[in-house]
Amino acid sequence: xxxDEAGSGVLLAFGRQLKRFREWxxxxxxxxxxxxxxxxxxxxxxxxxxxxxxxxxxxxxDEAVGAHGVLVEMTEEVERAQYPAFFRDAARLEAKAVELxxxxxxGVPGLLQTEEHALAVCRLWRPLLDEGGIGDRVxxxxxxxxxFSRRPVPHVxxxxxxxxxxxxxxxxxxxxxxxEQIMLVAQKRNVEVQIMPLDxxxxxxxxxxxxxMETGDGRRIAYAEVQSDSRLYTExxxxxxxxxxxxxxxxxAITPEESLCLIERLLRxx
Numbered sequence: 337x338x339x340d341e342a343g344s345g346v347l348l349a350f351g352r353q354l355k356r357f358r359e360w361x362x363x364x365x366x367x368x369x370x371x372x373x374x375x376x377x378x379x380x381x382x383x384x385x386x387x388x389x390x391x392x393x394x395x396x397x398d399e400a401v402g403a404h405g406v407l408v409e410m411t412e413e414v415e416r417a418q419y420p421a422f423f424r425d426a427a428r429l430e431a432k433a434v435e436l437x438x439x440x441x442x443g444v445p446g447l448l449q450t451e452e453h454a455l456a457v458c459r460l461w462r463p464l465l466d467e468g469g470i471g472d473r474v475x476x477x478x479x480x481x482x483x484f485s486r487r488p489v490p491h492v493x494x495x496x497x498x499x500x501x502x503x504x505x506x507x508x509x510x511x512x513x514x515x516e517q518i519m520l521v522a523q524k525r526n527v528e529v530q531i532m533p534l535d536x537x538x539x540x541x542x543x544x545x546x547x548x549m550e551t552g553d554g555r556r557i558a559y560a561e562v563q564s565d566s567r568l569y570t571e572x573x574x575x576x577x578x579x580x581x582x583x584x585x586x587x588x589a590i591t592p593e594e595s596l597c598l599i600e601r602l603l604r605x606x
């Protein structure tokens with residue numbers, strides 16, 4: 337997987353530490369692999385910074401090589417390397433948010449994507465990712481969805497442009513599965529999904545998509561991205577503007593109940 341310079345640096349540092357502890361333990365790669373469920377070739381990729389090790393492997397390896405928590409302490413930074421550089425800070429805040437509100441205009445939000453949908457999206461990524469990189473990106477995207485079952489339960493809402501629902505990314509079956517996934521998540525008590533219908537001519541979101549987050553310590557943050565460029569807004573005046581915009585969007589969109597009915601109709605007519 338190709339990662340940016342900062343991400344590569346984290347992976348190389350982790351790999352060097354892993355190799356050092358393994359060798360101090362007198363263990364070869366095949367032995368470590370047998371203890372963690374990976375091949376010697378994959379262990380080599382982790383040590384050389386060419387693959388992103390999952391959190392489960394890091395925990396197992398730390399114990400196996402007697403690192404006494406040194407490797408585990410790097411888990412968060414290693415996990416952040418799974419994401420594109422422009423999204424890493426937002427991913428860190430998203431994982432800890434007590435409130436999260438997403439306005440989507442072009443694609444299904446990552447928090448709602450199925451594996452098939454995410455795979456199709458990642459295969460279209462430019463510059464092209466190798467197969468290992470695609471797998472890492474998909475796994476990272478799906479891992480974000482743990483927010484829905486996290487405790488304490490966060491409040492999450494989405495306003496999605498109806499046009500997003502009509503785009504059959506990954507083919508017909510993947511599209512149906514994606515609509516079903518949105519319906520399934522929308523039925524969670526802490527989640528609300530609203531659709532902005534196509535016949536809504538002018539509305540408050542014409543300037544583009546964004547995400548609002550509130551952290552446990554009361555900080556309110558806005559995030560916006562376009563064409564692999566992103567920005568986090570922490571200035572209260574700018575965040576307040578986007579909060580007001582989102583409030584108007586929710587008022588202009590159809591209700592959560594009507595939104596579920598719209599998705600059901602699309603599935604029936606497919």
